Amino acid sequence: MNILLTGANGFIGQAIYKALEDTCCITPSVRKLMPKDQDFKILDLSTRSGWDDALVDKSVVIHCAARAHVLNESLESPHLIYEKINVEGTRELARHAARNGVKRFVFLSSINVLGKSTELGMPFFSSGLVNAKDEFSVSKLKAEEALKAICAETGMEYVIIRPPLVYGSGVKANFLSMLKWIARGVPLPLGAIRHNKRSLVYVENLVDLIKVCIEHPAGANQTFLVSDDEDVSTCELLERVAKALGVKSRLLPIPPSWLGFAGKLLGKKDIEQRLCGSLQVNIEHTKNTLGWKPPYSMEQGLARTAEWYKNRS
Secondary structure, three states, rough: OOEEOOOOOOHHHHHHHHHHOOEEEEEEEEOOOOHHOOOOOOOOOOOOOOOOHHHHOOOOEEOOOOOOOOOOOOOOOHHHHHHHHHHHHHHHHHHHHHHHHOOOOEEEEHHHHHHEEEEEOOOOOOOOOOOOOHHHHHHHHHHHHHHHHHHHOOEEEEEEEEOOOEOOOOOOOOHHHHHHHHHOOOEEEOOOOOOOOEEEEHHHHHHHHHHHHOOOOOHHEEEEOOOOOOOOOOOHHHHHHHHOOOOOOEEEEEEEEHHHHHHOOOOOOHHHHHHHHHOOOOHHHHHHHHHOOOOOOOOHHHHHHHHHHHHOO
């Protein structure tokens, strides 16, 4: 099977490439080559050059590349950058893929197209109504819609996967910061957040689902949610991470209402929601349609993540 993988040097892209390079003919592509990426192809979603060459003889595209954050390096507004790369880039890549005979286009979207939070015990379903709130999520939703339209016109199959927070070896951003704080014994004022529930997915569970989705007949033209199939409160997650790291959990029982008030004062209401609120996903559709279940438990995923963190150079 010949596969084109975009975003191959990202956190998730690297895990996919590692999992498939020995069993598939996979062409990794990146926006900008680094010294270690000499065997990769350039595929810049903002320039649309060299795509037909990268798509020759490919039967599957796994599209992970996206702009997740807009920093201050550009004079363009975040909205225009997300539109150019995440929406127009995906649309044009899908058009080129269909034109070159690609059979299936696997698109890594985001759970946030359904919203940023759920009521406790009322998870998102794959068939749920969309409720994208921020510019990134809106761009992912528009990209989904563009992909579906092209597939309807051309007969190319799509698979859309909407993951929640992904963690594992090589993780970055907030999860990596959390690992650092806990490993250093920094007291965290989150010990009272025990009544929310959040879904996460270990990167190897996500990769395993992607491997199934590249060829499973029942995956054609489907949208799937994914998680470790186990939800935890913020406090429980931190306690589990501390246990995996082999350190003492140092959580201060500050009332969540105080955190909410502080978040509003600091203009960080979004952070307050991620810490105190719930975001649960139901993956029954994924399991029943594909006969799939996560191969790793959350305990195993956190243990492997902690081992990577302790051993990294």
